[in-house]
Amino acid sequence: MSTLNSKxxxxxxxxxxxxAATALALLATSNSVMAQQDAATEExxxxxxxxxxxxxxxxxSPSPVTMxxxxxxxxxxxxxxxxxxAEMPSLGSxxxxxxxxxxxxxxxxxxDLRRMGLERTLVLVDGRRHVAGNPGEASxxxxxxxxxxxxxxxxxxGGASAVYGADAVTGVVNFILKDDFEGIQASxxxxxxxxxxxxxxxxxxxxxxxxxxxRGNAVLSVEYNKQNKFLRSERAYFRDYYTRVSxxxxxxxxxxxxxxxxxKNAGNYIYSYGGVTQIGDTRYIFNDDGSFREQNLGxxxxxxxxxxxxxxxxxxxxxxxxxxxxLAVTGKVRYELMDNLEFFMEGKFVxxxxxxxxxxxxxxxxxxxxxxxxxPFVSDELGAVMDAAGADSxxxxxxxxxxxxxxxNVERNTYRVVAGFKGDINDSWSWEAxxxxxxxxxxxxxxxxxxxxxxxxxxxxxTDPTTGETVCRSTITDETSPLYDAQYANNPLLDGCVxxxxxxxxxGSAEAYRYVTADTTNTAAIxxxxxxxxxxxxxxxxxxxxxxxxxxxxxxxxxxxxxPAELDAMGLTFLTTPVATNGNFNVKEIFGEVTVPVLVxxxxxxxxxxxxxxxxxxxxxxxxxxxxxxxxEWQPIDDLRFRGTYGKAVRTPNISELFTPQFQTFFSxxxxxxxxxxxxxxxxxxxxRRIANCAATGVPNADTREQIYTHSIEGLGGGNPDxxxxxxxxxxxxxxxxxAFLPDFSLTVDYWNISLTNAIDVITDKDIKDRCVxxxxxxxxxxxxxxxxxxxxxxxxxxxxxxxxxxxAKKASGIDFEANYAFNEIFSSDDRLDVxxxxxxxxxxxxxxxxxxxxxxxxxxxxxxxxxxxxxLKTTYYTGDWTFSHTLRFIDTMYLRENxxxxxxxxxxxxxxxxxxxxxxxxxxxxxxxxxxAYVGVDNLFASNPNAHQTGTGADSGIYDTxxxxxxxxxxxxx
Numbered sequence: 001m002s003t004l005n006s007k008x009x010x011x012x013x014x015x016x017x018x019x020a021a022t023a024l025a026l027l028a029t030s031n032s033v034m035a036q037q038d039a040a041t042e043e044x045x046x047x048x049x050x051x052x053x054x055x056x057x058x059x060x061s062p063s064p065v066t067m068x069x070x071x072x073x074x075x076x077x078x079x080x081x082x083x084x085x086a087e088m089p090s091l092g093s094x095x096x097x098x099x100x101x102x103x104x105x106x107x108x109x110x111x112d113l114r115r116m117g118l119e120r121t122l123v124l125v126d127g128r129r130h131v132a133g134n135p136g137e138a139s140x141x142x143x144x145x146x147x148x149x150x151x152x153x154x155x156x157x158g159g160a161s162a163v164y165g166a167d168a169v170t171g172v173v174n175f176i177l178k179d180d181f182e183g184i185q186a187s188x189x190x191x192x193x194x195x196x197x198x199x200x201x202x203x204x205x206x207x208x209x210x211x212x213x214x215r216g217n218a219v220l221s222v223e224y225n226k227q228n229k230f231l232r233s234e235r236a237y238f239r240d241y242y243t244r245v246s247x248x249x250x251x252x253x254x255x256x257x258x259x260x261x262x263x264k265n266a267g268n269y270i271y272s273y274g275g276v277t278q279i280g281d282t283r284y285i286f287n288d289d290g291s292f293r294e295q296n297l298g299x300x301x302x303x304x305x306x307x308x309x310x311x312x313x314x315x316x317x318x319x320x321x322x323x324x325x326x327l328a329v330t331g332k333v334r335y336e337l338m339d340n341l342e343f344f345m346e347g348k349f350v351x352x353x354x355x356x357x358x359x360x361x362x363x364x365x366x367x368x369x370x371x372x373x374x375x376p377f378v379s380d381e382l383g384a385v386m387d388a389a390g391a392d393s394x395x396x397x398x399x400x401x402x403x404x405x406x407x408x409n410v411e412r413n414t415y416r417v418v419a420g421f422k423g424d425i426n427d428s429w430s431w432e433a434x435x436x437x438x439x440x441x442x443x444x445x446x447x448x449x450x451x452x453x454x455x456x457x458x459x460x461x462x463t464d465p466t467t468g469e470t471v472c473r474s475t476i477t478d479e480t481s482p483l484y485d486a487q488y489a490n491n492p493l494l495d496g497c498v499x500x501x502x503x504x505x506x507x508g509s510a511e512a513y514r515y516v517t518a519d520t521t522n523t524a525a526i527x528x529x530x531x532x533x534x535x536x537x538x539x540x541x542x543x544x545x546x547x548x549x550x551x552x553x554x555x556x557x558x559x560x561x562x563x564p565a566e567l568d569a570m571g572l573t574f575l576t577t578p579v580a581t582n583g584n585f586n587v588k589e590i591f592g593e594v595t596v597p598v599l600v601x602x603x604x605x606x607x608x609x610x611x612x613x614x615x616x617x618x619x620x621x622x623x624x625x626x627x628x629x630x631x632x633e634w635q636p637i638d639d640l641r642f643r644g645t646y647g648k649a650v651r652t653p654n655i656s657e658l659f660t661p662q663f664q665t666f667f668s669x670x671x672x673x674x675x676x677x678x679x680x681x682x683x684x685x686x687x688x689r690r691i692a693n694c695a696a697t698g699v700p701n702a703d704t705r706e707q708i709y710t711h712s713i714e715g716l717g718g719g720n721p722d723x724x725x726x727x728x729x730x731x732x733x734x735x736x737x738x739x740a741f742l743p744d745f746s747l748t749v750d751y752w753n754i755s756l757t758n759a760i761d762v763i764t765d766k767d768i769k770d771r772c773v774x775x776x777x778x779x780x781x782x783x784x785x786x787x788x789x790x791x792x793x794x795x796x797x798x799x800x801x802x803x804x805x806x807x808x809a810k811k812a813s814g815i816d817f818e819a820n821y822a823f824n825e826i827f828s829s830d831d832r833l834d835v836x837x838x839x840x841x842x843x844x845x846x847x848x849x850x851x852x853x854x855x856x857x858x859x860x861x862x863x864x865x866x867x868x869x870x871x872x873l874k875t876t877y878y879t880g881d882w883t884f885s886h887t888l889r890f891i892d893t894m895y896l897r898e899n900x901x902x903x904x905x906x907x908x909x910x911x912x913x914x915x916x917x918x919x920x921x922x923x924x925x926x927x928x929x930x931x932x933x934a935y936v937g938v939d940n941l942f943a944s945n946p947n948a949h950q951t952g953t954g955a956d957s958g959i960y961d962t963x964x965x966x967x968x969x970x971x972x973x974x975x
Contacts, residue, residue: 062631099958107354131438136656158730191968196234267311404448429537583659839871865956
C-alpha cells in the first residue's frame, strides 16, 4: 500500500516489504512492480521471494506473486486471517468458520487456492512447512498462524512443488512473520453484528528487543480471540423460511414454466419437535404438552414440503458462526554466535476451542421409532383414535430437540518449534539448516450423543404387571410374560433403563434424557518433522550478470492417528461410525534451482532472465518422483515486463487416503451383464462390446443371463496403500505495465492454467461394473476391482473393492489482474489517495470423474461458489493523522444448477442464477499520537443478504457474507 512520507520511516518500509522501498509494493499483484522504477535510482537489496530460494535484486520473479501487507489486513478489520483471505479473488469460496457445516471440523480455517481442493494448496510459514490441522490431512489450520506477527502474505500460483515439495499443485500461500521486532505493541478490537447478539473480541500484545550489543533479538507475542455462537434464527432473512419446492404450475418439459420455485414460510412437514405421525388416513402432530391434533398441511408439494403449514425448518437451530476461543503464544529469537553464523529459534503454542450446533438426532416416517398401543404414555384420547383405526402401533417422526442439540465441542492444541543456523560463506554464498517439529492434538466431544439401543429400549415403555409402574419393556425378564421381548435379553448396555416419553416436546424426564444420551470424545494427533539444509549463491558471472543457484536436501516425516470413542466405534450412537486410523510416511528430497541472466541493457531487452528448478523426492509410500519448472522474464523496455513459467508438480496421497482401514460393506446386485441391462443399450456397437467383455470376465452367454435381485455383493471400502501421487502441469504467462507517462500507476495481468491427472477419488459401485465391461477391453483398472463366482452361482459378482483410486482429473484456468494508482497532493501537500483494483476471471474449472474419458466433465466455472468474475476495489485516502479506506467487493452471478444441464436452465428452477452481489466495507483510522491509532469500521455496510436464498454456510454458498452488517472499533499502539 502507498504511504505518506510522514507515516512510515524508511527503515520500517524496508522491513515491511522485505526489499527496497517501492511505492506500491504490497498493493501490486505479482512482485511489487513499482520496484522496477526505483531500481533506476538506487541499488536494491537482494532478498528471497516466495516461489524461489534464490536471492534476487528487488522482488522480481517469473512466478506471479500476490503480496498482502500487514496494513492491508489491519484496514480490513478482520481478526481472523482466513476471513480476510477468503475475500481474495484468487481464493473465492474457501473454508472459514462461517461455513462450519462444510468444514472438515468446526473451529478450523483452511485455504483452497483456485478451488481445486484444499489438500492441493501448500501453506508455509517463513518458507517452511507447517503441521496440519486435521488428522490424516496436509491442510494447515490458518487459525494457528500468529496474526499479530504477520509481516506479509505471499500467494504464488502453480509450479511451486519443485521449490517446496509436494502439495503445491495449485500454488503456495506463505506467511512471512516479523523479524527483529523492537518495542511493545498492543491492540484490541471489539465488534458486534447489527442484527442479533453475535460479537467478536480480539486482543494482542507483542514485546521484543535486541540484546548482547544488538547481536540478538527476541520477541514474544500473545493473542486472544473470542466470539460467541451465531444462529440463523438471529437474522430475519432466515426466519422467512424459504424452501425450494416443485412448482405446482408446471405442466411438463419444455413448457417454459420453471419446474421448481422458492416459497416463503415453507419447510418439511414430516418432522416436528413434538412428533408427527399418521394413524389411519389422518396425519397428527403432537403439541409441546403431549396433546395432539390434526396436522395443518397448508399447501403441499412433492418431496414432503408444505407452505403456511405445520413445518419444521433448519433455521431454528443451524449455526452461522460457532463459538470460538483462541489463545496463541509465539516466541522468536535470533543470536549471532559469531561473524557469519546465526542461531534462530521459534516456538508457539495455540489453543483453540470451538462449539458448533447441528440438528438433534431424529427419526423418520415408517422408520425404527414406533409407539405401541400398550405404551402407558399413550393417552386415552390417542388410544381411542388408534382403536378406531385398528392400529396396534404407530410410527413417530421427530426431531429430538429435547434430547439436546448435537453440540460438537472441538479443542485443538498446536505446538510448533523451529530451530536452525544460517550464515554467509563469502560475499555471495550463504547457507541455512533448520529443523521443524509440529504437533496438533485434537479432541472432539459430542454432547448429548444418542445411544441408539438405550433410546429405543427407553421408548418401548410398558406397565409393569406386578407394580403397575411405567417401566422399560427390557426390564421384564419373565420369559412367560406377554410383555417379554427376547431382543433385549443379555444386553448389559440396557441396565438401568428409564422409560422415555416422546409424545410432546420436552415430555420426557431429565433422568430419561440422561439415560439415552452420552458424551463421546474422539481424539486425534498429527506429528510432523522436517529437516532442511540448503546453500545459495552466485555460480559464475556472465556478461549480463551472475548465474545464481540454490540447492539443498530435505527430510520429512509425517504421522497421524485417530481414536474414536468406544460407543461411537462400536456403532452404538446416532453418529456415523468412525474408524481408528494410524499411519505415517517419510520422504527424502534433493532440490536445486538456477537463475541465468541472458541479456541486460540490450536493444529490446532491458533484461532477459531464465529460471529453472528441479526436485527429486523418494517417498516411503509411493517411491520416487520428480517435480520441475522452467520460467523466465523479459523486459523489452522500461515500461513493460513479461514473465512466464511452466512446471510439473505432484501431490502425494495423504495419510487418510492411504491408511484409513478398509472395512466390509455391501453393494447392490446390479450386474451390467444381465440380459435386461444389455438389451437396454441402444447403440449396437456398445452392446456388442459389452457382450464380448462380459464373456472375457468369465460370464458365458452374457446376453441370455436372467436378472437376479436376491443377493448383495460383499466388498471393501476405505483407504488404498497402493495409491500413486497426483500429477499436475501448470503454466503462467503475464505482463507488468508501469508507464513512465503515468507515474505511480501499475497494471499486471497473468494467465494461469493448471491440469491435474491421477486425481484421487472414489468410484461408485455401478460405475465400476459398467466401466469394466464398457471399455475397449477388460484390461482396465475397473475390472481389477471385481471378482465373480462360477457357474454354480450363475457367475454373479463375488466381491467388489471400492477404495480410493487414482481415477479422476481436473483442469482450471483463468486470468488475474491488478491495477494500482496513487494520487498525491490532492487537496494539500499532506494527502494521498491510493486506488487498487484486483480481480480474477475464471475461464474454466472442470472436474473429470474419469481421466480416461475427458468427454465426461463437470463444468464448475460459473456455478455457485465459482463465479466467472471476482473483483475487489480498495480506495484509501490519507490526510494528516486520518486514514479513510473503503473496499467494494463484486461477486458475479452464479448458476444454481450443474453446468451440464444449462440447456434446461429455464425449466429447472426460478431463480436459476444467484444474481450479482456487491459488498461495501468502510474504516476510519485516527493517529492519536505517534504509533497510536484508534479506528472504527463496518463490514457489509448495507446489510446485504446472501443471494437466491442461500445460507452462506455451505462449501459453495460460503462465498457470501452471513453476519450482515458488522460494526467494530479498536485501538493499536506501539512504544
